[in-house]
Amino acid sequence: MxxxxxxxxxxxxxxxxxxxxxxxxxxxxxxxxxxxxxxxxxxxxxxxxxxxxxxxxxxxxxxxxxxxxxxxxxxxxxxxxxxxxxxxxxxxxxxxxxxxxxxxxxxxxxxxxxxxxxxxxxxAPPDDPQVLALSILSQRAYAHERTAPAPAPRETLLDKVLKWLGGHVQDLIRAIFGAAVAVPLLGRITVITFIVAVAALAVYLIYLLVSTLARRQRKFAPNMGTPLAPLIEPHTLYEQAKAAARAGQYAQAVALLFQASLRMFDGAGKLPYDASLTPGEYRRAVRRSVAAAGDPFDQIAKTFVLAAFAERTITADEYAAADQAYVTMRPLVTA
Incomplete structure (x- = not known):
């Protein structure tokens, strides 16, 4: 210590x-x-x-x-x-x-x-606080030297060029309007020409602004204006799923089964189609709206999540289980 x-x-x-x-x-x-x-x-x-x-x-x-x-x-x-x-x-x-x-x-x-x-x-230091404060403030560290005012900022080369151009343009405009005042007809022509030129410049600037905004909008929304593809019927999606399964593309087949299920709910009037819902949100919505189809749809949705998000290979048995769940669910939804 x-x-x-x-x-x-x-x-x-x-x-x-x-x-x-x-x-x-x-x-x-x-x-x-x-x-x-x-x-x-x-x-x-x-x-x-x-x-x-x-x-x-x-x-x-x-x-x-x-x-x-x-x-x-x-x-x-x-x-x-x-x-x-x-x-x-x-x-x-x-x-x-x-x-x-x-x-x-x-x-x-x-x-x-x-x-x-x-x-x-x-x-000992002085007992009077005022005396103590004065003694501290009189030290060198607190002394402020008198300084001259800061010099005016120097003009840069760009400032000089702009000033020169502005002076010449001002002289030109003054000469033009001076001549226009001397001759009335020439004055009218000059005023009309000046107004037309200003209006044309304003229109051109507005055109540039609108074009820039339009290009930026197209850049961030490249598909804007493209017509939406028509919704495919559930049986068509189911046939496409079977064709993908025959080709060995079981993940694609499961994704088509999931889409066919959603279109089937929408077509039967049981659950409107909403592309913003996640598979988990759709599972909860199906259990609320079509409780009888909850278990089969859970099987299809679970296999679809594995295919779409887990990035793992879907086997033929997993597709067969999802296909059987779709076959079981179809009469429960359309009844």
Missing amino acids: NVMPGACALLLLIATCVRPVSAQASGVSDASQPAGLDQALVREAEQLDAAAQTAATHHTHVSIAPIVLLVPPSQSASGVSVDRWVKSQLQRIDRERSSTTQERELRDLAESLRRAAVDRGQP
């Missing part, structure tokens, strides 16, 4: 012990006893250094003799004394079994006592 942070606590204890003395002493200089305390702190630090040197030289555990500072107990109104704090630190160091640890902590404690003796000799 490092005792260097204990210097702050030690300073607090010393301030607590010494402050009442100035109020209680009579006919004695205020600096006499604090000076004696500083000397006692330095002497104790030297003794601690000697003990640390012994531990470093002999590499053995050192028994530390108790050291008492000459601080009267009456100096602390709260009963807290520097002696007591130093004694507790020495007892803790004495319990250390390692001579290396003992040496390091003895030297740290000695350094803490020296710092306490030095810091006590420094003048």
Whole structure:
């Protein structure tokens, strides 16, 4: 445990012990006893250094003799004394079994006592908050040097070119309208031409804007305007499923069976077709609307999910089970 942070606590204890003395002493200089305390702190630090040197030289555990500072107990109104704090630190160091640890902590404690003796000799900060604030703000770190206003931004080459073009265009327009004012007929022709040119430019800009929006819309919706394919009847889808199964494409056959089931529900008026529903949502909808067809449709939907999303090969037996479920479900839906 490092005792260097204990210097702050030690300073607090010393301030607590010494402050009442100035109020209680009579006919004695205020600096006499604090000076004696500083000397006692330095002497104790030297003794601690000697003990640390012994531990470093002999590499053995050192028994530390108790050291008492000459601080009267009456100096602390709260009963807290520097002696007591130093004694507790020495007892803790004495319990250390390692001579290396003992040496390091003895030297740290000695350094803490020296710092306490030095810091006590420094003048205390002013008690007046206003004086303290003024002293802090007068430091160099808070001083602000007077600076000149920021220079105006310099013109870039592009700014100069645009300014030159703008000036020449302005001169040209001024010359044209000046000549138009001088000749009334020429003035009318100039005004009409100017209005037509502005209108043509506006129409052209609108055309460019609409064309750009149309191209962007076609880019994100390439199939817009394509007529939808007509819905295929359930029996046609079922025949296509059987043809795919004969060709060994069992995954395609199961997908066609699933589509035929959905078209059959829609055609029978039991469950409207909704392409946005997932297979799981369709299974729950079938159990709510056509409860009798729930189990066969579960078999078809489960096999379809394996074929479409699990990316695994559908066997002939799995297709046969789905086909049998479709045959079982058909009379339950159309009845």
